[in-house]
Amino acid sequence: MSRNSGNNIAICDGQRKPRISRANLSVVDLFCGAGGFSEGFRQAGFNVLAGSDNDPDALATFATNFPEARTVLGDIRQDAIKERIVDAARQATVLVGGPPCQAFSQMRNHTRMIDDPRNALYREFVGTLRTALPPAFVMENVTGMDQMGVREQILSDLSLDGEYQVQAQVVDAADFGVPQTRKRLLFMGVRRESGMTAPLLKGSGATDSVVLARFTGDRRPRYQLVVQQNLLSMRLAEALADSDDLTAVTAAQAISDLADLPVGNRDDDLKWSDLSEPSSAYQRLMRADPRESAFNLQVPRINKDTELRLCGIPQGGNHRDLQEELLGRYLTGQRWGQDNGSGKLSRKHFYAYRRLHPVLWAWTLNTKADCVYHYDIPRALSVREMARLQSFPDRFIFVTDPRRGMLEGRHDGGPAHSRYRQVGNAVPPLLAKSVARSLIIALNASLKQEKIRAKAG
Structure with missing residues (x-):
């Protein structure tokens, strides 16, 4: 067996096996945009190794805020760009990304999502995962994917024929302390041979507890909160009203x-x-x-x-x-x-x-x-x-x-529009931080089991 000193994996009989180090948790961010995913993982204690995007303006923001990380500008479908991304991903504990999927809403039942040429970037995420084989990964996207019935296809693609155990769930950022309702479909996977279990996030439930209702009368309409009549909802409404909570x-x-x-x-x-x-x-x-x-x-x-x-x-x-x-x-x-x-x-x-x-x-x-x-x-x-x-x-x-x-790769509209675009397209960092923390729990559990097996051996 040989070891790659810059890696979190061990090489044994030509196969990469996950080797997890609590002291060197790291992440590589594909389709990173400004870096919302990376910011959340950094806050949770991960080292940001690299970010990749084809938008030079978004990547300039990423580089400004993550000067320690490698930046890869360009189309991941180009061999030279792909090689640099894969090289970084092979060193990561976690691979994250939100690949644009342009065709999911027009898919026919007999068409697999990964085979549609309009979803080439999604295919590249799966291909990078297959080549790098990090201990864990996270892919996020719009909830419309779920509504079109392609969840099972994606779970199958990301499992890599059983290499990964994968969980999928829809989460709302407002349930994780973000002052914005933003629903996203998350896929989290872990290497089966590591003994880890892919985590599921548990939010506050605030978005199911309070709604903003419109009331009309003699005067112009007004909007006010309506709270579900149960103890948990009332407690969450109190937390929402508390500026220190x-x-x-x-x-x-x-x-x-x-x-x-x-x-x-x-x-x-x-x-x-x-x-x-x-x-x-x-x-x-x-x-x-x-x-x-x-x-x-x-x-x-x-x-x-x-x-x-x-x-x-x-x-x-x-x-x-x-x-x-x-x-x-x-x-x-x-x-x-x-x-x-x-x-x-x-x-x-x-x-x-x-x-x-x-x-x-x-x-x-x-x-x-x-x-x-x-x-x-x-x-x-x-x-x-x-x-x-x-x-x-x-x-x-x-x-x-x-x-x-x-x-x-630059979008029309000028610098001011680009900055708004970068913010609007981003993964909320506090949501990403919750994702990262859930993976740390799984990674730590795997390390504990590894130590127990080592003592028993």
């Missing part, structure tokens, strides 16, 4: 200390002394181990029409709450955007007019600055506020590749 976190508990950022602010970084003091346990957690300044604080300008509409929408509300006089396409005479010729807002505008509610977490964020507006002030959120709702700590900053022009 991190079990469940509201939008106000996440971002109220940043409320005074001026609209149209062009200063992307400010001194901490220029900001309000933190007023919740979550804000104190996000500000821990800070950089010299606070970053990503620019607030986009909005036009007068949007401001008028936001003033007509209650906290937690959306376009359904607009009075008739606010539904006109142009309210103040300023011409902006496309005109559908009807004189009214078109359906594509409806998603934009949504205001947070201060006493509940945010809905699922997307990649655009106008996917959410402040609960108190008629304005969009800064990248930092969006990052707070995703549970990125304030020391984690979002940047772009300084090179100009349309680089390969």
Whole structure:
């Protein structure tokens, strides 16, 4: 038997066997984007070995926040890129990733997901797993995969003919202390011969305990929390209302200390002394181990029409709450955007007019600055506020590749849009941290069993 000193595996008779070291837990992040998965694993105690993505702007953010890690920029389907990724993955305790799967919603029953050419990146994740054979892996994706009935296919693919024992479950980030409801389908696998059992996460259950309900009456609609009438739900509602309790976190508990950022602010970084003091346990957690300044604080300008509409929408509300006089396409005479010729807002505008509610977490964020507006002030959120709702700590900053022009893999829209996109596409770090901790428990149990067998032998 020979050993690779930079590895967490032992080589025996040509086969890789998992060799787990508590002192050297490490992770490699495929399709890493800005690095939400990696940030959560780092907080749990893992060393981040490498991140790979084809978006140069997202990878610039990853490199800024994980200077110790290797960055692999490019398309994993290219042999040279794949070789670098596999080399890093062979050294990892855990391989993580969320490969884009473009075809799952159009699959026919007789078509296997891994065989569809539109799912080539998913196939590359499975191929990297097969080549590297780390002790454990995590793959996450949208819950639509589950709804289309491909869970069993994915479980079969990821098991690698029985090499891995794999568990799948749908989780909501808000049940793990993230101030945002964000459901994801997780697949966690462990090498069978290690004796580990693939873990399942257990969240708080807060998302099943409280909902935001719309009430109508003589006045404009209003939104308020409705709590399920059982002891657990009432306790979770109390935790949600407690600013010192991190079990469940509201939008106000996440971002109220940043409320005074001026609209149209062009200063992307400010001194901490220029900001309000933190007023919740979550804000104190996000500000821990800070950089010299606070970053990503620019607030986009909005036009007068949007401001008028936001003033007509209650906290937690959306376009359904607009009075008739606010539904006109142009309210103040300023011409902006496309005109559908009807004189009214078109359906594509409806998603934009949504205001947070201060006493509940945010809905699922997307990649655009106008996917959410402040609960108190008629304005969009800064990248930092969006990052707070995703549970990125304030020391984690979002940047772009300084090179100009349309680089390969770069998305249209410019640097500002890229930063919002990076935040919106990310895995919430606090959810990733819970995933990492569950794997540490499994890894430690495997180490304990290994010691028992060694003593018995």
